[in-house]
Structures are given as C-alpha cells and as structure tokens.
Amino acid sequence: MKTYLVTGAAGFIGANFLKYILKLHTDIKVIVLDCLTYAGNLGTIKEDINDSRVIFIKGDIKDNDLVKKIFDDYHIDYVVNFAAESHVDRSIENPQLFLETNILGTQNILENAKKSWMNGQDKNGYPLYREGVKFLQISTDEVYGSLSKDYNEAIDLKLENEDLKNIAKDRKLQTYGETFFTEKTSLDPRSPYSSSKAGSDFVILAYAETYKLPVNITRCSNNYGPYHFPEKLIPLMIKNVLEGKTLPVYGDGKNVRDWLYVEDHCKAIDIVLRNGALGEVYNVGGFNEEQNIEIVKLVIDTIKKLVEENAEYRKVLKTEIENINYDLISYVQDRLGHDRRYAIDPTKIATELGWFPETNFENGIKKTIVWYLENQEWCNEVASGDYQKYYDKMYGENI
Numbered sequence: 218m219k220t221y222l223v224t225g226a227a228g229f230i231g232a233n234f235l236k237y238i239l240k241l242h243t244d245i246k247v248i249v250l251d252c253l254t255y256a257g258n259l260g261t262i263k264e265d266i267n268d269s270r271v272i273f274i275k276g277d278i279k280d281n282d283l284v285k286k287i288f289d290d291y292h293i294d295y296v297v298n299f300a301a302e303s304h305v306d307r308s309i310e311n312p313q314l315f316l317e318t319n320i321l322g323t324q325n326i327l328e329n330a331k332k333s334w335m336n337g338q339d340k341n342g343y344p345l346y347r348e349g350v351k352f353l354q355i356s357t358d359e360v361y362g363s364l365s366k367d368y369n370e371a372i373d374l375k376l377e378n379e380d381l382k383n384i385a386k387d388r389k390l391q392t393y394g395e396t397f398f399t400e401k402t403s404l405d406p407r408s409p410y411s412s413s414k415a416g417s418d419f420v421i422l423a424y425a426e427t428y429k430l431p432v433n434i435t436r437c438s439n440n441y442g443p444y445h446f447p448e449k450l451i452p453l454m455i456k457n458v459l460e461g462k463t464l465p466v467y468g469d470g471k472n473v474r475d476w477l478y479v480e481d482h483c484k485a486i487d488i489v490l491r492n493g494a495l496g497e498v499y500n501v502g503g504f505n506e507e508q509n510i511e512i513v514k515l516v517i518d519t520i521k522k523l524v525e526e527n528a529e530y531r532k533v534l535k536t537e538i539e540n541i542n543y544d545l546i547s548y549v550q551d552r553l554g555h556d557r558r559y560a561i562d563p564t565k566i567a568t569e570l571g572w573f574p575e576t577n578f579e580n581g582i583k584k585t586i587v588w589y590l591e592n593q594e595w596c597n598e599v600a601s602g603d604y605q606k607y608y609d610k611m612y613g614e615n616i
C-alpha cells in the first residue's frame with residue numbers, strides 16, 4: 218500500500234487528482250495538506266475527506282514543524298505537490314507571496330522528505346533513501362516563457378511519430394506556430410508566477426542532483442474542468458455568461474493557450490508517479506491550441522445551446538436567453554507582460570509512458586459547462602467571501 222501526501226488538494230487540480238486516485242486505487246492512504254487560501258475550498262472535497270483512506274490536515278507547506286510531524290506520523294511514500302499560488306494576475310499584484318509559497322514552501326517539503334526518507338549514505342557521501350519513495354512537483358508550461366505565434370489562423374498539425382497517433386485519436390489537431398515547448402526548452406519565465414514556479418523547479422532539480430532525492434516534475438498546459446475557481450478564463454466566462462455580465466478579454470484576445478481536460482492531467486500525474494524515470498521532467502499537453510477569443514465565443518455558443526435545449530438549465534440563468542450573445546464580449550486592458558502563446562510537445566510522456574488524453578475539447582468544454590450548470594451551489598460558495606472585492610479591483614466595478 219502506498220501513502221500519499223497530496224498538498225493543495227482543496228484547489229482545482231489537486232481536488233480532481235484526489236478524486237481520481239481514490240477511484241483508481243483501492244489500496245492507498247492519502248494525507249491531504251492544504252491551508253485553504255481563497256482558492257482552496259473544503260466543500261470541494263467534503264466527501265473525499267470522509268473516506269476512511271483520507272486524512273485532511275489544515276496547514277501551510279511553509280510550516281516546518283507541521284510538515285516534519287506529518288513525515289514523522291505517517292509512512293509517506295509519495296509527495297504530490299499541488300500547493301501553490303496559481304493565478305498570474307494575482308502574482309502581478311503581490312509577487313512576494315508567490316515566491317514564499319511556491320519556492321520556500323516547496324523547499325520545506327523537499328527538505329523534510331529528504332530527512333524522513335534518508336536511510337544511509339553511499340561511499341561518496343550521497344544520501345540513500347527508502348525504496349519506492351518519490352517527490353512529484355506539479356509544475357507548468359509557463360516556466361518555458363512565451364512562444365512565437367506564426368499564424369493568424371490555426372493550421373492543421375500533422376504528427377509524424379506513430380506513438381503520438383493516440384494523442385490525436387478522434388481529434389483534428391491544430392497549431393498557431395512552428396515551435397513547441399519540449400523538456401529541453403530553456404526556462405524563460407516572464408511573470409512573477411511563472412518565475413516562482415521555475416524557481417521551485419530549479420530547487421527540486423538541485424535536490425535531485427546534490428542529494429539524489431528521487432523526484433519527477435510534470436509541466437502541464439492550461440487545465441479546464443470541474444471545480445475551477447472563477448478567476449481563471451474559462452470558469453470566469455461561464456459564470457459571467459450565466460449572469461449576463463460583460464466578458465473581459467485581455468488585449469486583442471488572440472493570445473494562444475493549449476487546453477487540457479483536468480482528468481487527463483490527473484491521469485498523467487498518476488502515470489508519472491508510478492512509472493516516471495527518476496529525476497526526469499515530463500511535459501503534459503494534448504496539442505489543443507486555441508486563441509482566447511475563440512474560447513470565449515465557444516463558451517457563449519455552448520451555453521446558449523444547452524439552455525435552449527434544457528428547461529432546468531434555463532432556471533440557472535440570471536439573464537434572458539436573448540442576452541447570451543457576442544455583445545457580452547468587451548476587450549479590456551491587456552495583462553502586463555502577457556505571454557503570447559503556449560504549446561506543449563508531449564512526445565516524451567506519450568512515447569515513454571504511454572500517456573494520451575481521453576477527452577477531446579468539444580466534449581470537455583460541454584462536460585465542464587454542464588458541471589457548472591448543475592453545481593451552482595459550489596459556484597456560489599466559492600464566489601462568496603473576498604471574490605467580489607477581487608473582481609471589482611481587477612476589472613473595475615462597472616464591468
């Protein structure tokens with residue numbers, strides 16, 4: 218039986234991962250550590266923490282005494298570190314918090330894992346560790362910086378590699394550029410958020426090199442799906458459309474992101490945890506590039522269709538159906554230092570570990586919107602508290 222320490226599991230991807238592994242593996246124990254910032258919501262995982270295999274601990278990854286006690290009290294085999302400040306716009310407002318949580322918090326877990334797992338030294342003085350342990354960092358494609366956008370319109374993407382054909386399956390692949398992020402791409406972060414994530418990646422690689430700590434890093438593209446906090450593009454647009462509110466699109470709306478359904482990211486994490494070669498970095502993404510403005514239009518169109526077809530969903534609307542149209546879109550001031558394009562090359566994880574995404578974008582976005590329509594209680598809960606204050610400060614009270 219494996220015992221996991223999963224940090225940040227009350228947030229978007231961590232919660233989805235917790236649900237995913239509880240369904241997939243019967244013989245596991247999971248210690249959840251989360252300090253419940255604005256982005257963490259215990260309601261998201263209330264059923265999961267009632268599961269006899271799960272123990273929830275409210276606390277900070279920077280708290281040395283607490284993290285040490287967790288390693289003393291439980292026989293941790295795997296650490297999966299999701300805990301982070303994750304929103305780029307907030308990092309522009311408060312960079313220090315991002316450096317503290319994302320770099321120092323990560324280093325605190327690494328150090329405690331090293332001390333707890335060490336069971337000797339080799340003849341050169343390198344630590345030796347208990348068999349089967351691993352630290353997995355959930356990093357991001359943003360550490361690689363920004364790619365050039367070479368085409369105004371998306372072009373078809375043809376894959377040469379046979380092993381990559383599963384990535385495509387039933388989907389038409391497209392791209393806006395000639396280049397992609399591979400694991401060999403130099404790190405070139407450009408926001409306080411991405412620099413803090415790159416900082417933590419460097420610290421982890423340093424622990425792997427200097428102390429031979431067994432680690433992996435995954436670097437994934439933009440996730441979407443259930444339990445996504447409505448400060449990020451897709452859930453914010455869903456929330457605003459349902460309320461008939463303006464949809465703020467930064468700059469010219471033509472920045473490109475590479476979208477992956479969250480459960481496909483969870484699948485990749487589980488595969489890397491169990492089968493990833495020690496010390497390796499794996500990029501995760503499904504060749505699903507799109508411009509922000511197209512995403513926003515797709516959200517509008519999909520919601521409109523769903524509410525037209527289903528009377529129950531119409532009850533969720535705080536506006537008339539006629540108001541659900543592209544007039545809701547408003548181009549607003551661009552994000553400072555806004556990265557133009559992200560695009561992941563997942564060849565390594567696909568060919569070495571056999572990972573491929575299960576959910577195409579059309580189905581994923583529909584599933585996601587249906588989830589929001591059917592889980593308004595969750596949406597209202599997370600949007601209480603400081604959410605409105607954040608929203609007014611970020612977008613201005615009139616938008």
Ligand code: NAD
Pocket residue numbers: 224225226227228229230231250251252253254255256257258276277278279298299300301302303304318322355356357358414436437438439440441446
């Ligand atoms: P999120 O903001 O939704 O959740 C973060 C969680 O971490 C919250 O539950 C929060 O309470 C917790 N947390 C924050 N600071 C903490 C601290 N000091 N101690 C303990 N818990 C703390 O984030 P997310 O979108 O789920 O992202 C999870 C991880 O995945 C992050 O590390 C992020 O960098 C990475 N990532 C995210 C995406 C994406 O598209 N969302 C893509 C690639 C990688």
Ligand code: DAU
Pocket residue numbers: 303304305306356357358359437438439440448449450451453465466467468472473474509552559
């Ligand atoms: O690429 C992975 C990263 O994706 C993760 O590491 C981050 O944690 C996650 O937040 C996400 O970062 P982005 O900045 O790409 O995501 P966000 O949803 O904030 O923005 C997506 C795009 O939409 C980006 O180009 C900015 C734009 N945008 C965003 C918001 C919130 C808008 O145009 N309007 C908005 O209101």
